[in-house]
Amino acid sequence: MSGLLFVISAPSGGGKSTIASAVRQRVEGLGYSISHTTRKPRGHESDGVDYHFVDEKTFTKMIDQGAFVEWAKVYDNLYGTSASGLKDLTASGLDIVLDVDIQGGRNIKDHFPNSVLIFLIPPSLEVLELRLRERGTDDETVIRARMETAADDIRNCGWYDYIIINDRLEKAIREAQSIIISERCRTERQLPGVKGLFDIP
Ligand code: ADP
Ligand code: 5GP
Secondary structure, eight states: OOSOEEEEEOSTTSSHHHHHHHHHHHSTTEEEOOOEESSOOOTTOOBTTTBEEOOHHHHHHHHHTTOEEEEEEETTEEEEEEHHHHHHHHHTTOEEEEEOOHHHHHHHHHHOTTOEEEEEEOSOHHHHHHHHHHHTOSOHHHHHHHHHHHHHHHHTOTTSSEEEEOSSHHHHHHHHHHHHHHHHTOHHHHHHHHHHHTTOO
16 A cells, blocks of 8 residues: 555544545545445435445445455444555555544554554534434434444544544644644655655665
């Protein structure tokens, strides 16, 4: 993998889509990996933009063909990151932002140890629930299921590289931007280019 992989995880409603989309608009050279899912599109979501929406048969076939770098069952639906999608993005010289759940984060870290994992935490479970309700995309059963998983996810996020508390949105977006920019400046990532520029063996 030539580009950097940035994984953003959070409990549902934690702000992944909002923050990933803002960061992509503000930071150059970032591509977004569009996952496959068996979940039905919500509200304004469209196929090939938010997700590749597929049926279970297609998803299972893709698993059998080894098409996914990682996949997981999350809240009764299947979600996966396709290897070809990642390859196309890195081939165009982009660093990649992935929005995956905590199981996906673990699999990505195992596959790509240099990936950078960021976990978003809501200021409280009450605020998280309010945001989920105000988003208006999920019914009561779905919200209950997501709130049940939220506390567990937060308890288990200790191995992520970075934690951002998503209280004020603008602050959280800036923190995500700062992480991406700082990671790009790490010596081990800059040194090959510097050596080329200054003819250092
Ligand atoms: P996720 O992609 O993690 O499920 P979203 O990005 O859809 O979460 O965010 C859930 C809802 O919370 C959205 O309606 C979004 O506009 C809102 N939201 C996200 N971050 C904040 C924030 N810091 N302050 C207020 N509302 C927020
Ligand atoms: P949602 O249905 O709210 O869009 O996403 C539900 C959960 O699935 C979120 O935690 C999101 O990060 C996760 N998710 C989305 N795409 C993928 C993926 O490709 N792989 C994994 N493991 N999780 C994903």
